Amino acid sequence: MTTPWNDRFSHRMARVRASEIRELLKLLDQPDIISFAGGIPDPALFPAGRIASTYAEVLAEAAPQALQYSVSEGLPELRRWIAARMTAAGAPCDEGNILITAGSQQALDLIGKLFLSPGDTVLAERPTYLGALGAFNAYEPSYADLAQPPPAWTKLAYIVPDFANPSGRTLTRAERTALLDMAHERDVVVIEDAAYRDLRFAGGAEPSILALDIARTGSIEDARTLYCGTFSKTLSPALRLGWVCAPRAVIDKLVLLKQGGDLHVSTINQMVAARVVAEGWDSHLERLRAAGRERAAAMQTALARHMPMGVTWTRPQGGMFVWVELPHGFDGAALLEAALAEERVAFVPGAPFFAVEPDAATLRLSYSLPPPDAIDEGIRRLARAIDARMAHGSPRARAS
């Protein structure tokens, strides 16, 4: 090449970087490591038998359709089922308000593509979902803290209101209302990432932000909340199935971007999902919640048992994640290196989860994969790694 490749790439590539989590996950295949790093569901909980029999059924009954191109907005029967679920959960809508996406990751990418011109401001929580930043960054936004009054011309506010990745936090009803007050007052569009919403194992469900928005405006067509759902944590991430529920004016444009981007989601996977969720879905979700409840409790018990003073953590009501704050002066990345080398335990350092001004003295733990006894042993090891570094004297207690 006359010109080096890096000089040919678009401006946006200055913002697109390798994910530290992804590079990390490649190193965690060794069997003696106890890993709290991966934010992935336990494959033992996938309804694998049901999925297998449904692929067979779909291909026996409707192979020509299942193997053919299909429309960009997604399979009508799957969109209708989702719209009915959303309606039953307090967000009245119909299939015209639903776009099927390749997981909710693609929903975030398409929403970024639709709304963000370079320099537009996105509000995000501290910490926020790393994958959302990965999707939005390609559209070159600025970020600001959702907890501060937003700058003028703020376009989007991104939030995971239920058992967030990475924080495990859930917004109260009052916090949801306050967010909508701000969004309506400042004319901001809200992206509600509901990736974990179906995985509540404690406490009472809060209405979705979209439901509260519709209750306020009277119709989804007048709402300003774009709800992103997914089957990745409940059915299987491998089928790559998620959705956006939003006003038609937004869905219609997202459909055009979906078409230009990859035409449509796998037809056969959509047909299989539509049949699997049509029957016994709620009892399947109940099994997932029971498993989450058990593992979350094991992690809380282990943290309380092993962690030294000065370390704090969240107590999630669902989902997969606990967020740990270490004393000031700790660096999550350095701790990971030590924890892997000395204790064979893994987690994700917290800094990459901040859109601006990272707090390095943080880390994310996932309890979705290890069995309860491994959770106890892993937390014991992690606590030992933290203790060893506290003994070195550098960290200071946080002001709280």
Added chain:
Amino acid sequence: MTTPWNDRFSHRMARVRASEIRELLKLLDQPDIISFAGGIPDPALFPAGRIASTYAEVLAEAAPQALQYSVSEGLPELRRWIAARMTAAGAPCDEGNILITAGSQQALDLIGKLFLSPGDTVLAERPTYLGALGAFNAYEPSYADLAQPPPAWTKLAYIVPDFANPSGRTLTRAERTALLDMAHERDVVVIEDAAYRDLRFAGGAEPSILALDIARTGSIEDARTLYCGTFSKTLSPALRLGWVCAPRAVIDKLVLLKQGGDLHVSTINQMVAARVVAEGWDSHLERLRAAGRERAAAMQTALARHMPMGVTWTRPQGGMFVWVELPHGFDGAALLEAALAEERVAFVPGAPFFAVEPDAATLRLSYSLPPPDAIDEGIRRLARAIDARMAHGSPRARAS
């Protein structure tokens, strides 16, 4: 909403419009219409039995892996198989040069995202593939005619060298070499869209542009051609499986965009494809080619039999498409309206296939779906619709 949705969307949305083809295809479900419109494979030719047994096999043998997240670059065994095929076809490479994409549509989108800043120039054929324009438009390029000397700072040249959509044309060896001469001299990156390459039914295969580029530079790492392949026309479009074969410096960046865009292609679909193509793939392709040969011949015979003087068309050596040039003054879109109303025959008007200065007196015919007798009857009807409008006197013979 205080602000209308259209005022919130990004700058790029000024370039993103509904596809006329897509809107059109929605109208073609009536059974009395003979349609040459859809550019879709005949579902009767999908290896449906093999695909069904392979889903069952994969889920019986490896459900936890098949239903789990997987790496953004794609399944290693599928990437290795593709690299071996590319190598055997004269483009030596390894799995590090392969990214699995959701069909070649996503390959085009990711390449546009990687290279195009607003205003960058893309060279395209006249006519060119509408879906490529749909992918690139979101990145706000300018277009110029590939047949003219490129403007300074031209970034990309996009070409379908084998039985192009929509023209059916194939580049000669000399034309491929001339394109590479231009690309090397003017420092342009070439996107080779090989969507139909496996479907040659006449004439001898030409080397891919990538193969010629590697022969010139000595290594794929020094080549400037990005090859986009797909399983959509050979295995099934519904699995959404394509690939990019390119220098690692490009693949590494595309992987980051794939990760931020939708994480990865469906794991189970990749595992199924890897097993299906591993055995008997060449004899399957031979069956597809035989079907294409028969239908293409039927269309050529019908065109020669029915079309009035002044109408010309291409004679493809593979793929699915014939490009028809009508006398000056014809408008393909108006002809379609008349042909549907009066003759119940459908095709795609040619104008949307031009990146700049559309030639409206053109249309695209696909012979992939109708059986040979329907092809003859459909072309008879189309010829009658053309004749009726020629009798009205407006069209003039083209200078040729």
